[in-house]
Amino acid sequence: MTVCSDVLLFDRPNGRLGMGRKKRGAEVGKIQGYGGKLAPGETLAQCALRELLEEAGVRAKEQNLWYVAHLTFEFPHKPEWSQVVHVFRLEHWEGEPQESEEMAPVWCDLLALPYDEMWDDARYWMPRVLEGRKVRMRFVYGEDNQTVAQAEHEEWPS
Numbered sequence: 001m002t003v004c005s006d007v008l009l010f011d012r013p014n015g016r017l018g019m020g021r022k023k024r025g026a027e028v029g030k031i032q033g034y035g036g037k038l039a040p041g042e043t044l045a046q047c048a049l050r051e052l053l054e055e056a057g058v059r060a061k062e063q064n065l066w067y068v069a070h071l072t073f074e075f076p077h078k079p080e081w082s083q084v085v086h087v088f089r090l091e092h093w094e095g096e097p098q099e100s101e102e103m104a105p106v107w108c109d110l111l112a113l114p115y116d117e118m119w120d121d122a123r124y125w126m127p128r129v130l131e132g133r134k135v136r137m138r139f140v141y142g143e144d145n146q147t148v149a150q151a152e153h154e155e156w157p158s
């Protein structure tokens, strides 16, 4: 299955979360973290920082990335969309997110995230991540490829 890294810019002092609105691809119009597919030979953290730079022009250090979620998305009716996404929270970075070919930056109020404009799974896992919990979940999307049909917590391997 495709593997992706994903970064959430956690601007705690200002009570906001930095994400981007997708300008192209399957998720056009959706608000989501900055991220993309793992390139050969890359670690998840390297991928996260590369995608953040490519999509938002923001630089950050690996030591400031916090691993917060392991998410498996299954699309039985569109298998090519199925993927595993590793989510990192970032609290320190350099620069202000800039619009790129792929994303337009969006700052969201941490207390009122725009779940209606995000992937349907976000409402299940993001509140937990924002509470500081580490999450491992699996989602199965329904026939419309837009609505979560099944959501479950998974065990971390011991």
Ligand SMILES: Nc1[nH]c(=O)nc2c1ncn2[C@H]1C[C@H](O)[C@@H](COP(=O)(O)OP(=O)(O)OP(=O)(O)O)O1
Residues within 6 Å of the ligand: 004, 005, 006, 007, 025, 026, 027, 032, 033, 034, 035, 036, 037, 038, 073, 085, 119, 121, 122
């Ligand atoms: N269901 C979902 N919920 C969510 O919150 N984020 C998701 C998601 N599905 C994908 N993402 C995020 C993870 C990652 O940041 C990004 C991956 O999207 P894509 O597969 O479109 O990758 P890209 O086309 O950006 O990859 P590259 O071509 O490598 O840049 O979308």
